[in-house]
Structures are given as structure tokens and as C-alpha cells.
Amino acid sequence: xxxxxxxxxxxxxxxxxxxxxxxxxxxxxxxxxxxxxxxxxxxxxxxxxxxxxxxxxxxxxxxxxxxxxxxxxxxxxxxxxxxxxxxxxxxxxxxxxxxxxxxxxxxxxxxxxxxxxxxxxxxxxxxxxxxxxxxxxxxxxxxxx
Amino acid sequence: xxxxxxxxxxxxxxxxxxxxxxxxxxxxxxxxxxxxxxxxxxxxxxxxxxxxxxxxxxxxxxxxxxxxxxxxxxxxxxxxxxxxxxxxxxxxxxxxxxxxxxxxxxxxxxxxxxxxxxxxxxxxxxxxxxxxxxxxxxxxxxxxxxxxxxxxxxxxxxxxxxxxxxxxxxxxxxxxxxxxx
Numbered sequence: 001x002x003x004x005x006x007x008x009x010x011x012x013x014x015x016x017x018x019x020x021x022x023x024x025x026x027x028x029x030x031x032x033x034x035x036x037x038x039x040x041x042x043x044x045x046x047x048x049x050x051x052x053x054x055x056x057x058x059x060x061x062x063x064x065x066x067x068x069x070x071x072x073x074x075x076x077x078x079x080x081x082x083x084x085x086x087x088x089x090x091x092x093x094x095x096x097x098x099x100x101x102x103x104x105x106x107x108x109x110x111x112x113x114x115x116x117x118x119x120x121x122x123x124x125x126x127x128x129x130x131x132x133x134x135x136x137x138x139x140x141x142x143x144x145x
Numbered sequence: 146x147x148x149x150x151x152x153x154x155x156x157x158x159x160x161x162x163x164x165x166x167x168x169x170x171x172x173x174x175x176x177x178x179x180x181x182x183x184x185x186x187x188x189x190x191x192x193x194x195x196x197x198x199x200x201x202x203x204x205x206x207x208x209x210x211x212x213x214x215x216x217x218x219x220x221x222x223x224x225x226x227x228x229x230x231x232x233x234x235x236x237x238x239x240x241x242x243x244x245x246x247x248x249x250x251x252x253x254x255x256x257x258x259x260x261x262x263x264x265x266x267x268x269x270x271x272x273x274x275x276x277x278x279x280x281x282x283x284x285x286x287x288x289x290x291x292x293x294x295x296x297x298x299x300x301x302x303x304x305x306x307x308x309x310x311x312x313x314x315x316x317x318x319x320x321x322x323x324x325x326x
């Protein structure tokens with residue numbers, strides 16, 4: 001036994017705080033407005049890519065392995081959609097991942113879920129960032145029934 | 146209450162993200178925030194090399210690889226254990242779509258400062274940076290754990306640790322020459 005303590009606490013490195021809280025810079029409102037403006041230029045290209053990606057995903061479901069790969073592709077669409085403020089589309093794709101994790105869903109059911117969610121997400125993307133969540137949810141419920 | 150201003154012009158941010166399509170979006174958003182230097186890396190081994198070279202002030206790290214292995218957590222542990230100060234104490238935000246309490250807990254125990262759920266918007270990204278800057282915690286070096294102090298509150302405890310937690314939340318403990326526990 002020694003008297004040496006097992007745990008040491010250090011003052012955190014203040015560098016980041018000192019650099020960032022200088023009083024200048026941007027507020028959250030300003031930062032988000034600037035980011036939205038910066039992303040506006042590439043939003044159209046994303047929407048075209050995402051719709052094509054969703055269509056491609058839907059056509060490929062032939063096995064469990066494909067389903068797993070498709071889940072990765074879906075996650076890519078979802079994450080990018082959210083950053084482009086396509087919240088309704090991102091939510092639909094996120095919801096699909098949850099639906100597919102149902103162990104009782106067979107391949108036919110999964111195909112149907114994929115198709116329904118892909119169509120609903122494509123519809124949301126076509127509507128733009130202001131797409132209504134409620135409308136998209138209703139569309140999805142109809143397609144997935 | 147006025148909004149907090151962040152001046153990111155002199156900061157360097159590292160993004161470890163296997164989805165390379167997101168790199169451009171991160172870059173555009175962080176550039177719009179005024180970030181000085183942004184590095185994006187698609188793999189965790191490459192990220193260790195980049196971390197060594199660039200010594201970023203902040204890192205965002207995806208937890209899972211495409212086979213859903215938690216390689217991002219190993220990356221955080223390696224930074225915390227293998228790097229010297231001050232690099233080992235750089236704020237690291239773990240990120241993942243898998244947000245079970247187990248995953249979040251594992252990220253915290255690996256030494257992540259915070260956890261950001263995917264998908265997130267640009268506002269979430271800015272708020273996360275604000276949170277890391279404002280919520281500064283002592284850095285712990287222990288045989289079993291290296292990383293920011295995980296104690297954020299001590300509910301129901303009446304001893305000195307409770308007062309310590311309150312001080313911690315208020316930030317008043319900073320710069321007071323913390324002693325070994």
C-alpha cells in the first residue's frame with residue numbers, strides 16, 4: 001500500500017474556451033442562417049441524389065444481407081436530409097429503420113415497408129424543407145397499410 | 146437573455162465520419178459558423194494520425210463502423226490513454242444513430258465529453274459546440290478511466306461531493322487548483 005492517490009483531477013485545458021468566448025463571432029441564430037445559406041447551393045443536388053438512392057434501395061431487397069446494407073444506405077440519406085432541413089424526410093427514413101428492426105417482419109413485409117417509406121420520403125423531398133410532417137405521416141400510414 | 150456568441154476563427158475541428166457524403170455538409174456548416182480549420186477523416190486509424198498532426202481543439206467522432214462495431218469508442222479510449230496533455234483532454238463528442246442507454250453510457254465511460262444523436266441539424270451542431278465550451282469539467286486520470294469527470298450531479302447525497310457537483314455545474318471550481326481526489 002502507498003499513500004499515492006489512485007485518481008488525479010486536473011484543471012481542464014482552457015484553450016478552446018479562451019479562443020471561442022472572446023466576445024466576437026456569431027450567435028446560434030446567425031450561424032444557422034449562414035449555414036442554411038451555404039447549404040442552399042447544394043440542396044437540389046442532394047434531393048436528386050436522395051430520391052435516386054431511395055429508389056435504388058427499394059429495388060435491391062432480396063435478402064437479409066441486402067436489407068442490412070440498405071439500412072446503412074438509408075442512414076446516409078437520413079443524416080444528410082436532416083442537415084439540409086428535410087426533417088420530414090429524415091424522420092420517415094429514421095422510422096423505417098425502427099420498423100425494419102421488428103423481428104416478426106418477414107421479407108415480404110420488409111419489402112412493403114421499404115417501398116412505402118421510400119415513396120413517402122421521396123414525396124417529402126419533392127415538397128422541400130417545409131414538407132408537413134402530418135401529411136407525410138398520413139401518406140406513409142396509407143402506403144404501409 | 147442574449148444569445149451566446151462563439152468565435153471559432155482560431156479553432157480547429159476534427160470530424161471522424163465514415164459517411165463521406167456528410168463531409169462536405171459538415172464543412173459547409175462549420176465554415177458558415179466561422180470555424181478556422183476543419184478536417185474530415187473517414188476512418189478511425191487515419192483519424193489518429195490526423196489528430197497527432199493537427200492537434201484539434203474539438204473532435205466529433207462517429208461511434209459505429211458499417212458493421213456496427215463500436216470502433217469509435219476504442220478511438221476515444223486511445224486518445225485519452227495514449228496521448229500526452231493537452232491533446233488527451235481535447236473535448237470529444239461521440240455521435241451515432243444508435244442511442245440506447247447502453248451506447249450512451251459506453252461512450253461516456255470511454256471518455257467522451259458528450260453524445261450527439263443522429264440525425265442532427267445545423268442548429269444542433271452549433272448548440273453542441275456551445276455546450277462543450279460552456280460545460281467544462283475537470284479531467285480525471287485513473288487506472289480505470291481517463292476523461293472528463295463523469296460526475297455531473299450527486300442527487301440525494303449530503304456530503305461534500307454534493308457541494309462539489311454544484312460548484313462544477315456553476316463553473317466556479319475552474320482555476321482553483323484542483324487537488325488529487
